[in-house]
Amino acid sequence: MGPVGDANKRRDVYKSNYITKLGEREVSRNLKALVWLSSLLVVTGAIALIVVAIVLDDNHPLSTLSPVGRQGRDIAALINPIFIVAGVIFFLVQGAVLALWWRYRVSGSESGDGEFGYYEDGEFPEQIHGNNRVEIGWTLVPTVLLAVISVFTLITLFALDDVEASDEDMVVTVVGQQWWWEYQYHLDGNTSTPPDIVTANELVIPVGVDVPLDIKSRDVIHSFWIPKLNGKRDAVPGRAHDWVIQSEETGRFRGQCTEFCGLAHGYMKMVAVVLTKQEFAQWRDNQITSADMPQEGTAAHEGWQVFSQQCASCHVVNGITSATNRGGSGTEADTWDIYRELSGNDAGAYLSQDTLVAGAAPNLTHLMTRSTFAGSWYDLYLNADSHLNYLDLPENGILNRVELEKWIHNAPERKPAAADELRGMPARSSLSPQDIDNLVAFMSTLD
Structure with a gap:
């Protein structure tokens, strides 16, 4: 084929690989943008639903958010703090997910010739497995939290079942x-x-x-x-x-x-x-x-x-x-x-x-x-x-x-x-x- 032919072939192969990598990087960039947008929409939607539910509560006769009876208020006194705690946990978890995504996002290959969202072969970060402290923490905290919720739930249920409290x-x-x-x-x-x-x-x-x-x-x-x-x-x-x-x-x-x-x-x-x-x-x-x-x-x-x-x-x-x-x-x-x-x-x-x-x-x-x-x-x-x-x-x-x-x-x-x-x-x-x-x-x- 000769030196010129070999050079042309190498150039074509390089060009093909370059185009392929560009396409992969574009796909990766679009995928990450989609993940970011989806997460933002989920969080925004959740906040909007909560606000709408509170603002429009009086227009919905089957709502439990504005009780007028003693038993209804007992139920609200139980579920409202649970909703608040659940909301805090939701935002903490979603915030941690987004923070980790941003902190460890792929910004380019270590060789410097890559673009956003792409790793060269063999350049992945160090893989780790297991963290005893973290795993014990995320096991104990939910256990204690659910135990506390269970105690107050039982107290409320016993109060609701007190049918001997009538004045008539x-x-x-x-x-x-x-x-x-x-x-x-x-x-x-x-x-x-x-x-x-x-x-x-x-x-x-x-x-x-x-x-x-x-x-x-x-x-x-x-x-x-x-x-x-x-x-x-x-x-x-x-x-x-x-x-x-x-x-x-x-x-x-x-x-x-x-x-x-x-x-x-x-x-x-x-x-x-x-x-x-x-x-x-x-x-x-x-x-x-x-x-x-x-x-x-x-x-x-x-x-x-x-x-x-x-x-x-x-x-x-x-x-x-x-x-x-x-x-x-x-x-x-x-x-x-x-x-x-x-x-x-x-x-x-x-x-x-x-x-x-x-x-x-x-x-x-x-x-x-x-x-x-x-x-x-x-x-x-x-x-x-x-x-x-x-x-x-x-x-x-x-x-x-x-x-x-x-x-x-x-x-x-x-x-x-x-x-x-x-x-x-x-x-x-x-x-x-x-x-x-x-x-x-x-x-x-x-x-």
Whole structure:
């Protein structure tokens, strides 16, 4: 080939190697830039999420960051310091990672002819393995930290399980079923006798009072959770779980079933309504009473006729419906005695499972005193979230008539249900617009 040919060949090989190294260095440079950018985005994103969560907390009703109840504040007193410690550790670890990356970054080959981000073959730094002091440190520190957290966690759990701290005799049996909640008030604290009040969707309690709860289920496992007041408690068929709830502020506080329970699990909500003690006494006295039959010749009475044929096979209105409406015998008007089978842990029901799997439907005796319906998925009044007093809703509330009529006409279209499997409210598409208007007129009397 000759001297010229050999020189050209060496030059081509050198050029090829040089180009290859340049490409590798460029890739290494881009990769390190990507790592740096990713780390920066992670840290910035974490800080942004924390700030947004704190700033927007009041706009999220299921947040645990602004508790109003004693138990909720006990939980916050536990988790807030843990979050702070976890945040400090996070930034220390991420800071150490970035510092080590910067301190030991590759800035060029030792021979001096390399560029940023590239080592020549054989020029890697000395490799080391093991450091007893460091390894003992990062084992002991987390162990001690977790031990301290465990102690305070157990103290908080024992405090939350103290269900004997109630100031009143009243006990509320909370019954979960697909996909709504029922509340049975035993004003004397005796849960082996029929309740004095039965309502749905909204748990009404007096402010500043520890109210004992007896949580049960009629069908599958549910979980009762109103985060601003307390943590979660499962509702399990065949079992009764004690719990307690309390609020130091009046208002309406939303909750959510937190155990997957079927098709409409995400739509199974609840509301805790906290009233002053005087207002609670007024609410209680009204709830104990039975409904009155509407006067004949009125739209409300026509609505009762529709209700008795289409709705009373499941729904109870004390003082008006009877066992005859449910295919049984006896014309005596319903009272709270129909819930007597709820004594014990089985949370029995007044309906056959051939009618509904849960064996019960929401009691509608005082429907218009509630602010929500359909498992608290819809507001019953358009101004329910305003500053209107809860007790004034029947008189001054703006009825959400459009949504209520849509619900009556075709409930499965408004909220997922398995009505063909006897779970949830079936559609009433055979009702005429006049029938539905009359039904709403009848329901409007249930206050």
